[in-house]
Amino acid sequence: MINHQLIVVGGGLAGLRAAVEARADGIDVAVLSQVWPGRSHSGAAQGGINAALANDPEGHDDTPEKHAFDTVKGSDYLADQDAAIQMTSDAPGVIFEMEHWGCPFSRYDDGRIAQRPFGGAGYPRTCYGADKTGHYLLHTLVERAYQRGITMYTEQFVTRLIVHDGRCIGVVAYDMTKGGFEAFCGEAVIMATGGAGRTYSNTTNAIISTGGGMAMAYQAGVLLKDMEFIQFHPTGLLTTNILMTEGARGEGGYLINDLGERFMSKYAAKAMELAPRDITSRSIQTEINEGRGIGGKGYVYLDLRHLGAEKIMERLPGIRDLAIHFEGVDPIEEPVPIVPSQHYTMGGIDTDVNGATQLPGFYAAGECACVSVHGANRLGGNSLLETIVFGRRSGAAAARYIQGEPGGGAQAAAAPSAAAVQEMAVAVDRLASGAGSEDSYAIRAEMTTTMKEHFGIFRDAPTMRTGLDTMLALKERSRHMTLRNKFGVFNLDMMRTLELEGMIDVALATATGALARTESRGSHSRTDYPARDDVNWLKHTLAHYQPEGPRLDSKPVTLGTFEPQERKY
């Protein structure tokens, strides 16, 4: 058993920011991560991070209030308004702090941080470093974490929480390079494991974005919130779903159909290509469904050619490389074939604005959490912001909890953590003992295509009902999975099989929530219930874990500042 005061699971932006904050408050912090923290998925973020700095001449009168309004409107009024206001008012400060720590943002001639336009925003508000913002932010925070002397346990694959006497006191992890399970105990745990994009077969997310933290929390009785809201990004590369940033449209890129039309004029005459993502993705899908995809096929073009080589090389060098390497297309010369792709999990572990959950000692931040600031649709550039704002807040809150409430310490944790490690070993033994007849990779493939096809951009009851039946059947089959490789280090077979159990539970929460919500709101778009229904559905969905499938209930949305209106762009 390894002891630290605070255990942070996840070395992405949210986890690192939480760790740095708690460390500043004098807490002994350890970060556990499946990959070296600088390899976390946050590093793949391209376009930028929002804050009302008012640095751009066109945005000189931008304010956190306007940022909050855009966020709430973008969320289709499902965001908690107090949380959105908290995030946007913290934003300028945390951006300047990242800059002071060395983040290499792109600059205006006068030396200030440059800002670009992004979808659904009234002003150029998105701070960026070329089209590699996530990489720059992430490396800056990794550097700060080393500077602050935070203990990092890298290549530790966390598999479950340890809960004792109604408090979370640690986690169990598989040591990937040494082998074996070990308990990491503390007085509080912060979960920051990122999104669950890999529950869909058509995702922009990293291979490790499997929703593990959501699953562990959920299985331990913590609630998941608003899991039916899945963002589809308008522009993933056709063959790999690798992202082409919204910044490409922010810099002036066009979306073009088979007739050569900028079809967004039909759907969002004012905002055009910079309408929010839910609207833009639906517009693309409609073009495709109505036969106006390129050559009648299932994709459209992202055309950047008119921006010219110089602007593309300076502002969008990363996506140019990606298009060349992964699609064989140079955006300077040719339009890029794109499809809407699963991109972001708006829902997640139910937390308050300090990352606290209903389980004492257990906090969550970043994409695995749902505060909720994104509601039914996240604005581009708000997620990186969320990781840093709420990472910081949860780090501070966990520090206060630890300082205020002396737990039982290492002694009290010894017995329950030994038991948890033992249970983990038994679970793996059971999987490995080979009685099972099911191939976990076949189940995984069927699950991800079911989610794509039955819980995609457009949804309706019959399609979702069959999808949910398939998911429940897969859950049943997953009880009979078997391991091919039981022992040793870097045991991908074991990790990927354990991870799949969690993915199925998380995907079931999405599927069940989507079928239950009989309205269209933000990313959740039902052809059988095309209108938003504020009377019955202006509320958050909560999912309680049950072995046979989720039990749902709800809680109200915090309103009070912005009156819900129809969204027009």
Place this chain on the structure above:
Amino acid sequence: MPVATFHIKRFDPDNDDMPRYDEFSVPYEASLTVLDGLFYVQEHFDGSLSFRYCCRAAVCGSCAMYINGRYRLACQTNVRHLDGDVITVEAMPHMPLVKDLVCDMTDFFAKYEYIEPWLMRNSQDPAKEIGQTPEERKKLDMPIDCILCGACYSTCPSVWGEGNYIGPAALLKAYRFEVDSRDEARKQRLAHFDNEHGAYRCHTITNCVEACPKELNPTEGIQWLKRAAVRRRLFGRLK
């Protein structure tokens, strides 16, 4: 359907006496990256195959390997673009091995940490951003794109020859901060590269430049550090 033949170097130091090569045939449709191929093998043929992965988009640095005799990112390498009928995949050479395609990066990251890779400031930070002109910022363009994949470190003969040499990636990181207009590290970082294990150990063999999958130039950064160190010794300037 085309089929790609993979020759994968396998070795589990805990259980095997000798490394071996296993052969697998991987069918594919239009396109297949080496990383896709490794997953296909792990899922369909041999659950015990070990390799690193994360982003699958050439930005995280997890999957640097030695593929057909060259350092490449497995996720960025399409089998259609490789010559020959057989794709040989090996862990990065000259590194201790964890298992199969996973090498031990402990020393690599210890050296990264050793150069104190963070912005050092003595002045009070302003209320807003520290100003930096686009020209000043441009100096960072090359070194900040490093994904710490380790290819340059694995291929450097000076690293093989002298285990304490901190190597191209750590030095490139030192360069990244030394050329940052906001950094005020006077002698603190200098001490880490102005010594026999630091910049002078580089004999400009430029293997690193050739190996780097992000097409960066660590040698250029190291040469800059050498000049800066000498200038500071001769003229006593701190930056």
